[in-house]
Amino acid sequence: MSNVFYMPPVTLMGPNAIQSLGAELTSKELKKALIVTDSVLVEVCLVRRANHSQY
Numbered sequence: 001m002s003n004v005f006y007m008p009p010v011t012l013m014g015p016n017a018i019q020s021l022g023a024e025l026t027s028k029e030l031k032k033a034l035i036v037t038d039s040v041l042v043e044v045c046l047v048r049r050a051n052h053s054q055y
Helices: 017-027 039-043 046-051
Strands: none
Touching: none
16 A cells, blocks of 8 residues: 655745744645754754744
């Protein structure tokens, strides 16, 4: 059995990418985002802010 994974062709990266996430999701009528991170970004709570942001 094969699986299909579709990922829209949008990648936000770099400074202030997190601040753009909500507007980008809204403009594309998306409800979820795949956030790829590392231990440093987890330590500085960047991932927590993204998970709890209002858009």
